[in-house]
Amino acid sequence: MKLPKEIVDALKIKDPQDVFVYLTTSSVDGKCNLMPSLFTDVYQDEFILIPDLFAIKTKINLNENRIGVVTIAYPSEGKTWALRGPCGHIEWGLPDNYNFQGVTAGEVLRRWGNWDEIEPVSELPEEIRPTVVAQRGVIVLKVAECYTYSPEESGKRIS
Amino acid sequence: MAKLTPRMRNWLEGLGAHIGTATKKGFPTVIVVDKAKVEGDNIVKFQLTDAQVQQIKQNIEENPRVALGPGGLGSIRAAYQFKGNARLEGNTLIVEVNEIYCTKPGPEAGLRLDVLPYESILKFESTRWRDQGPPK
Amino acid sequence: MKLTEEMKDALSVIGGGGAVVHLTTCSADGKPNTVAERFVGVFKDEYIVIADMFAQKTRANLLENPIGVITIAHPVKGRTWAFRGPTTIMQEGLPEDYEFHGAVAKEVLEEWGNWAEKEPPSEVPPDIKPPKLVQRGVIIMKVEECYSYKPEEAGKKVL
Numbered sequence: 001m002k003l004p005k006e007i008v009d010a011l012k013i014k015d016p017q018d019v020f021v022y023l024t025t026s027s028v029d030g031k032c033n034l035m036p037s038l039f040t041d042v043y044q045d046e047f048i049l050i051p052d053l054f055a056i057k058t059k060i061n062l063n064e065n066r067i068g069v070v071t072i073a074y075p076s077e078g079k080t081w082a083l084r085g086p087c088g089h090i091e092w093g094l095p096d097n098y099n100f101q102g103v104t105a106g107e108v109l110r111r112w113g114n115w116d117e118i119e120p121v122s123e124l125p126e127e128i129r130p131t132v133v134a135q136r137g138v139i140v141l142k143v144a145e146c147y148t149y150s151p152e153e154s155g156k157r158i159s
Numbered sequence: 160m161a162k163l164t165p166r167m168r169n170w171l172e173g174l175g176a177h178i179g180t181a182t183k184k185g186f187p188t189v190i191v192v193d194k195a196k197v198e199g200d201n202i203v204k205f206q207l208t209d210a211q212v213q214q215i216k217q218n219i220e221e222n223p224r225v226a227l228g229p230g231g232l233g234s235i236r237a238a239y240q241f242k243g244n245a246r247l248e249g250n251t252l253i254v255e256v257n258e259i260y261c262t263k264p265g266p267e268a269g270l271r272l273d274v275l276p277y278e279s280i281l282k283f284e285s286t287r288w289r290d291q292g293p294p295k
Numbered sequence: 296m297k298l299t300e301e302m303k304d305a306l307s308v309i310g311g312g313g314a315v316v317h318l319t320t321c322s323a324d325g326k327p328n329t330v331a332e333r334f335v336g337v338f339k340d341e342y343i344v345i346a347d348m349f350a351q352k353t354r355a356n357l358l359e360n361p362i363g364v365i366t367i368a369h370p371v372k373g374r375t376w377a378f379r380g381p382t383t384i385m386q387e388g389l390p391e392d393y394e395f396h397g398a399v400a401k402e403v404l405e406e407w408g409n410w411a412e413k414e415p416p417s418e419v420p421p422d423i424k425p426p427k428l429v430q431r432g433v434i435i436m437k438v439e440e441c442y443s444y445k446p447e448e449a450g451k452k453v454l
Contacts, residue, residue: 020235022228024179026187034228034240036262046249054268056355059161064350065185069175072233092429099252127288128235131388132267134429136349151207155214260358266386266432271359274323286390 001143003083010072010079011040011048013119020030020074022043023050023139025061030129033057034156036073039115047103048137051090051131058139062089068141071149077094081158085144091137112138160189161243161256161273162200169292170229170237171203174273177227177234178205178252180218180245190215192252201249201256202226203241212250219245227253228262232293238263258266263287296380296454297340303373303430305367306337315368318345318434320356320382321356328352331368334410338435342398345434346410347384353434357384366444376453380439386432405425407433 003011011019022034035058041049048070052059061070068087074078088100093114096106112118116133124130146158163171175193217226224242243257259273261283264286272280286291298306306316315334320325331351334346343365347354357363363382367374385393385400387408393400407413410430441454 012262015283022177022189022234023186024177024189024226026179026181026185026191028185030181030183030222031224031242032187032226034179034226034262036228036234036238036264038264054213056269056351058352059448061185065184065235067187069179069187071189073177076160076191076231080191084187101281117235125414128238128264132265132386134431136429136431144272149189151192152210154190154208154210154285155188258359262434266384269355269358271323274359 001145003042003143003146007083007146008042008045009068013039013041015123017124019072020022020052020076020096022071023058023087024069024071024075024108025058025067026065027061028064030110031066033061038120038121038128040070040113043103043108048141048143049081049108049112050089050141051112051135052137052139053135054135055089055136055139059089062087067141068139070141077116080148080150081142082147082149083141083145085142087136087139087141089139091128100140103140108138108140161259162243162277163203163241163256163259164196164277164280164284166288166291167237167239167259168197168239170233171205171227171241172197173293174229174231174233175205176203176227176230176239176241178215179228180215181222182218182225183222188215188218193230201243203243203254203256205252205254207247207248207250207252207279212247215252216247219247219252225252227256236293243290248284296440298343298438299454300428301374302376302441303337303340306335306343311323314370316345317351317366319364320353320362321360321365321399322356323359328356332434334414335365336407336413337402338398338406341429342403343378343438344403344407346407346430347386347434348430349430350384350431350434354384357382357434363434365436374413375443375445376441378436378441379437380437382436383436384432384434395435398435398437403433403435428452
C-alpha cells in the first residue's frame with residue numbers, strides 16, 4: 001500500500017537523530033526480536049529501508065520468516081503507527097536483478113548500499129555512535145498494512 | 160535466571176516498551192505501552208487497554224514468548240532487549256524476563272547480558288552509560 | 296595451550312587457496328550451529344582467528360555462549376583435529392583494553408582486522424569469493440584442548 005505523506009515524512013531521513021525505529025521480526029516458531037535502527041528511509045512511498053549494520057537475529061529470522069513490523073520508537077509522540085508487511089534483506093553480492101516484492105537489489109544497493117555516505121554516523125551523539133560501520137546490505141519492508149498502537153484504539157487499521 | 164538492573168528498571172518503568180508478540184507460526188503483532196512496573200528480579204507488568212488485550216490475546220494464548228524494547232527516548236539510550244514469557248491476568252500483561260540483550264549499535268550489539276554474573280552486568284552498564292534512567 | 300608447528304601450518308592458509316575449517320558454536324540452551332570458514336589464521340601460537348564476514352547464528356551463539364570447536368575440513372591430509380576453547384568475536388569499537396583470555400582486542404584487530412590486505416580477494420578462487428568483502432571483526436578462539444575426530448579414535452586427546 002502507498003503510505004500517506006505524513007508517515008513517509010516521519011520515516012524519511014532529515015537528520016540522524018530525527019527518527020529512530022524498531023523493526024520487529026519473528027522466528028518461524030514465533031520467537032520475536034526487536035531491532036532498533038538509527039536510520040530509515042522510504043522508497044516509492046511503500047518500501048521502508050533500513051541499513052543492515054548490526055542485524056543479527058533479525059537476519060536469522062528473515063532467512064526463515066519474511067515478515068516484519070516497523071514502529072517509530074522515538075520521537076513517538078503522535079506517531080502511533082505500526083507498519084507490517086513482507087520484509088527481506090538485500091545483501092551486497094545479490095545479482096542486480098534480484099527482486100524482492102517489486103524492488104531490485106541493484107536499485108536499492110546503488111542508492112542505499114553505503115548509508116554512511118548519505119547520512120554520516122559521525123553526526124550521532126557519542127554514546128550511541130558506532131565506531132566502525134560495515135554495511136552488509138539493506139533491509140526492505142513493503143508495507144502491506146498499517147494499524148495504530150494508540151492505547152485506546154490499538155490494532156485499528158489506518159487507511 | 161535473569162535479573163534486571165536498576166537502570167533497566169528505571170527506563171522500563173519510566174517510558175514503557177514496544178512489545179513484540181507473534182502467532183505460533185511467527186506472524187508478528189506489536190503493541191506499545193508507555194509505562195511498566197517491575198517487580199522482583201525479572202517480572203515486568205504492563206497495564207493494557209481493552210483494545211490492546213484484544214489485539215494480542217490470541218497470540219499470547221498460543222505463544223507466550225514476547226520481546227520488549229524500551230520505548231520513547233529509552234529506545235535510544237536504554238539499548239536493551241528483554242525476552243520472556245508472558246501471560247494475561249485481566250488487563251495486566253505479566254512478562255517473566257529470561258533473556259536480556261545489549262542492543263547498543265557497535266561491537267557489542269546483540270551481546271547477551273543475563274548469562275553474565277550480575278556484578279558484571281552492573282559494571283558493563285556503568286562503563287557504557289552515564290545515566291541511571293530517563294531524565295526527570 | 297601452544298599449537299604445534301604442524302597445526303599452525305594447517306591453520307595458516309593465507310594465500311594458499313582452498314583450506315577450510317568448520318566452526319561449531321551453540322546457543323546457551325544447546326542448539327549447535329556449524330559453518331564452514333575460509334579465512335583462518337593463528338595469533339600468538341595459541342589462538343585461532345577467523346574473519347567475521349557473514350556470521351549470523353555463529354554471532355548470536357557466541358554472544359550468549361562464548362565457546363567453540365574448530366575442525367579441519369579441507370585439506371584434511373590426516374590432520375583430524377578438533378580444537379576447543381573459549382571463543383568470541385572482536386570488533387573495532389571495543390574498549391582499548393578489552394581482553395579475552397589473554398588476547399587484547401587492539402592487538403588482534405591490528406593484525407587481523409583487515410583480512411583483505413593479507414589475502415586480497417583476487418587470490419580467492421572465484422566460485423567461493425565473497426562479492427564484497429565487508430569484514431565485521433575477528434572470531435578468536437583460545438585453544439584449550441585438541442582431540443582427534445578420526446572415527447577409530449574419536450575424542451582421543453591430541454594435545
